[in-house]
Amino acid sequence: MRAPGGVIFWLLSVLCSLSRSWMASLSSLGGRHLNNMLGPKNYNGVANFSTFLLDRSSGVLFLGAKDAILAVDTNNLAQKSAPIVWDVPDDKKKSCMAKGKTEGDCRNYIRLLEFIGDGQIYACGTYAFDPQCAFLNMSSLSLERGEDGGVRMETGKGKCPFEPTQHYTAVMAGGILYTAATSNFLGTLFDISRATGQEQERIRTERSINWLSDPEFVSSAFIQQDEDNNPTGDDDKIYFFFTEVAKEYDLYTKVKVPRVARVCKSDVGGMKTLQRRWTTFLKAQLVCEDRASGQRYNILTDVFTAQHTPGDPSSTHFYGLFTSQWEHEELSAVCVYSLSDISRVMDGPFKELRKTCENWINPEPVPTPRPGQCLNSALRAEGFESSLKLPDKVLTFMRDHPLMENSVIAAPLLVRRGITYTKVAVTRTAMGLEADQNNAATVLHLGTDRGELHRVAVVGQNTTLLQEMPLFPTQEPVNNILLHKGQALVGSPLYLARVGAEGCSLYSSCEVCALARPLGCVWRAKEESCSPGKTGVIQGEEVQNALRLCDSGLGHCSPAQKELRVSLGLRVLLSCVQVSPLPCTWEHPPHRRTRQHHSDLEVTVTEESLGIYTCHCQEGVQAGKESHPCIRASYQLTLESPSVGSAVALSGGRHVLAVYILCFSIGVAFGGFLLYFLSKRCRIGQRHPDHSLSSEKGRDLLGSSATPQSPSSASLLSEGFPLTEKRTGNGTLLLTHHHNNSNGHHGNYGVGVAYDSNRGNGGYANNTNSNTAVTSATSSVAEGLKLHIHETSMDERRGGERGRPEEGERGGEGDDEDEGLGEGLGGLEEELAGFTLFKLPAPLAQCEESSI
Template sequence: MLGPQQFRGVANFSTFLLDRSSGVLFLGARDAILAVDTNNLAKQPRTIVWDVPEEKKRSCVAKGKTEGDCNNYIRLLEFLGDGQIYACGTYAFDPQCAFLNMSSFSLERWEDGRVRMETGKGKCPFEPSQHYTAVMADGILYTAATSNFLGTLFDISRATGQEQERIRTERSINWLSDPEFVSSAFIQQDEDTNPTGDDNKIYFFFTEVAKEYDLYTKVKVPRVARVCKSDVGGMKTLQRRWTTFVKAQLVCENRASGQRYNILTDVYTTQHTSGDPSSTHFYGLFTSQWEHEELSAVCVYSLADISKVMDGPFKELKKTCENWINPEPVPTPRPGQCLNSALRAKGFESSLKLPDKVLTFMRDHPLMENSVIAAPLLVRRGITYTKVAVTRTTTGSDDDQSNAATVLHLGTDRGELHRVAVVGQNTTLLQEISLFTAQEPVNNILLHKGQALVGTQLSLARVGAEGCSLYSSCEECARARPLGCVWRVKEGACSPSMTGPIQGEEVEDALRLCESGEGRCSPAQRVLLVSVGLRVLLPCVQVSPHPCTWVHPPHRHTRQHHSDLEVTVTAESLGTYTCLCQEGASGGKEESPPCSRASYQLTLEGPSTGGAVALAGGRHILVVYILCFSLGVTLGGFLLYVLSRRRGISQRHPDHSLSSEKGRDLLDSSATPQSPSSASLLSEGFPLTEKRMGNGTLLLTHHHNNGNSHHGNYGGGSGYGGNRGNAGYANTDPLNTPVMSATSTVAEGLKLHVQETVADEKRGGDRERGRPEGGEGGGEGDEEDEGLGEGLGGLEEELAGFVLFKLPAPLAQCEESSI
């Protein structure tokens, strides 16, 4: 691993170029080019600084660009030959290119010491984040990039070479319609593999807005475009323009479900047979324009299928009825055709000699009628793949490609590397490796000598890419059986198999030999302890594009989220849940049976996720509230009983009221710091007030001793306060005030002066201290109030013995204004 510390602050790596002979990896970064020895990552990387002068930065910012974008982001590194690398950077929105000497690892300079630079317009994008691709073909650079400061003009061009041979695409939406360039490849054929003398070709892959669909919204489609290496443009028509530019739509579609993936994000080019260009295959990484969640798919296209479509009918828009039709007739020689031996024999040694009718037809018909169609090898939901690389493993004879297995190395937007094995229609997830932080998407993967060089904008990692030794356990080795791996029990290691072709059932046989007994199609069952009312999400990982189904107890309390299953736990929903995924070709004659990917046993007990995701729960808290409410009712009745017995004592003191000394003790007693004494009913910090309901019900309410207390009142004089810490229970009291109600058994003569208590509460304690003993407010009502104070004081002593009402520490004395 190499991170920011080893790179000494250099960041924003966007371009990788590997010298496979020496193992040196060149990295294009912001204002710098680095050289990393992949054979010895401990060696400090070498660095070349290529930045932008401050004056040019200020001019860039003055044009409305951000200061961060007004640097030199190296977007192109390509070998030129003779020990040189052609390097191009954005150079503060004024693209420039320079020449790097590999032996001295330095940029070529003029005699005055300045870096030798040439314009990079058309060779490198203006903006660091713009989509871009380039490929070098026999020392000539072919690019697909924006060609103006605003980023509104797009060109596929021959960017270097002789000036008269630098040609580009026509500025027409029929040629390029708001494209997002992804990848490019140069397919070079030698005389042995090219008997017709056909010209070498360059392929470009991109996503653009389709013009052939008449819809209310912009429909994006993936395209592959082809140009011929010897094309130099037309004599009169299409001067300095491509005369061989044709394009076709790529279709990545699961025919069973009708799901189509129409956004192309990456392409990896490889030869299935080494040294045979005709065996070239393109592995495309797709997502969908119409999906609102993370989704990734991989489709593979052969060079033969693409060539067949390029040689097929053209698509045309007939202006009269606005319908696309096949144009007739197609002129001769065929428009868009690369030069070959037959055309040269007819006198067409160059594109400059093509007739105008051929060039005119080519200018108006760049799009092909047919599409290059493929079914997805892999589909993953909930994950966004950013890069793909491919290795091929042949388990049988080298000439027998039917026994070949493909391993997809996939980088994610969360800094992970996933490995997926594809054998025929069977897809198996082998590994998921977390390499970087979740904020570092993988933007480069290079495969070299059994290693994968995985990079982000900040870091670089070297990981083993192939070989059975990667799989350290028996189960992992068994899953890699289609790759030719077998577990050696004596050695305790995974090593290549010397046997013949691998059959599908051998994977299950190999897994049964493992001690754990966990198989690819017989996973270990997980027991989940759940409670009634929980909503549980049962995961089922499936990388095959074919659908997954669940076998479970018959009820209607389930809902499937793609391959995962959501279950609402009831008494009827307990039992076994099994996820079955189709592996083989859907609808084929040799369709394989569904494979079990996950199995769960729901058992009624305490709530536990056990590997699943609990979505809701906690209804048992309702029972606790009911018990607390019942306890409050009992205490309320006991309180009223004590008050009725104390009534006789209160009548012996007719000249005291709530404003007397005893009343003052009730409101502000210096002897009791937890004043008032009645607060010990539930919490010494909650004072007690009383309210008589019209139906003869006495409502006792505790209020928090701050200035924001509120009264919780439920219909009928009864109810309970909800706990706002538990979702799902309504709470009309914002302070979660506990409320108790009890039927009054007090004699009719007992009258509670609630109004006077509230008035005294608002006036504060000063008025109470200034009132003379036995002053105004005497009479029978005063006796009743004074008796209430005595009754509460005695009640506190009686309740002090209960452990329930003891607090670990006394609370601070209440402010009088907050009572």
């Protein structure tokens, strides 16, 4: 046992050294962003950042956190400022915890920060499940105090959610706050309301599932009309984006749909019908669908509002970030909707939701003036200066028909699988000789749930992934992205990072600069930098030529071929990164065994499946031209010995191999100890042979070791170890068995794709044998119990004539009883039937089928 112990000690030392190297790599990662990133250490542990508010004139960023508000100078992140503390008294915490909430939730999480003028910020927090709002003085960076010296607060119900993690959105329009949040402690009531202003003008949505059905609010936007360019005198509007359960679909499960809702700023409710309720609340379904494949993305997670032409509200576009309710894998898509498309749907037909028992009834005629429209010059000329003067028939129709018949439809700009995006922000770069927005490139800044920032360029139908940048030392989801003066302020619950958002200098390599050629970027070989070049419409051929000029000599559609050395019987997943929503196809050997998972290809390695595999994806070009195929990935499968292939599949790095060796050594040591313990027990049993059957007749007559152990099954192995996909840095996936070992290392980049269905059973066979042994022991107990009952019944029928044998006599009869056990139980059921104790109860009546 000393030799294995020495090996284990050596392996532990190796693991410790590896862990130190991992920590050093993480430290170096944080060191690179030390001047551009803030964390809990910078502000004495203040964390849980949830909302951002940027003063663009001074560059001061206000962050809502747990029990505090931070003010950060974005021009100098190293300059520290004291946090503005706003916590909850102890008695308030105890009262909250007495209602069943946790101590962590019974804090004050700042969820709302909005400018209200006069150098003040309106701040609202959850305040131990009793929302409260306060006033922050921007000049003194302090909360306004009351006469008693405490923070001057007012109720935040309807303005701020009760729970820290509830979905919520708010927007300030003309100094008035509009919110979409829960309005009760249980989180079961939902309102879109005008939360501040005059009391008689504070209105909200109707409490009806036709208006809001279990919504998850995402975003909101205030669209203000241009006073100098508004010939119709149309009213300002507020838009809300959310996902809710659809009531217009009768399916076996709840179907979620993304919605956009609109209310008008001058709406003050109705006189009799819809009192203190919206009279202009209309909603429509958002459709993000890839028509080629029929894939629809129905869960809305974020919306970014961009006005492409300053001062022109009609140029407003909404970039929606979606995922799918029906997909089990990570999936993200981006669709863009114009304000004109949404307005066209809002002016269209209404959906009739009421049904009879058999079919849909005819829709009601639409009254005049049209329900749901905002006030304009034409309505004011007819005498409708306020919503209070609308007739009841208009308000009744509005109450029963909040949903529009048509949907706002868009095709995805971007589709990514294996990635979950949480936030999106957009910048635009004009590509024409003049600032023509029709020839502009769109750059999507996408935050992931792993603390990364991705940049994707979209020109026409061409979509190019430019960068994948890890930001935070821990894999925390990105929950805020603000764009300011060419910088992107990216936040997570614990960190704030500042990175460049615009300019060709962001792309530090020749290949990335060539991919950014549609943005007007050109690689300068002498300066080894990326800088702006000539403007104009960029064709796909220019990107190819720019890539060929790089040292790699490869174009965007000519990737390097990767050789994968595999073994027979493996299952290999070949990755093809599909950024564009257009389809991808594979070229492969004719006699292969493959299965396509969207853009990726799964290959079962046989002699016939060896060869070259090429992925072709359709790329869109400029308007008026057809799409063309582009090679996204190329692989060559070659055969090698199974042992080497298995090592490639299971290693993934030196630390993984060390963990496997450590587990094997521990198993050997434990096995040796177990053998020693069993051998010692056997020697004790040989010294005392009386204990086999003499103690009690109800004990095991057959030991568990009497049953031979069955070997492990290969089919059980495949069921016991689920496949785990691990995406590597170059786009390939590694399929391995899922062992409960976590090395905690995130940056494991490289090419390795192998899955051996005939190997790596680990300790599963031992588990199978142990289950077999337990089954044998259970059957032995049952047989021993039957024999005990049989002998007891014979003693009672014979009146105890036959005495119990002595200990010495029973010691030599154990083997005979074991051999005759099967014959002695032949008539056991008939003998047991004579005893009242063993009579079976009457059979139960058969259950009748329910009529429901």
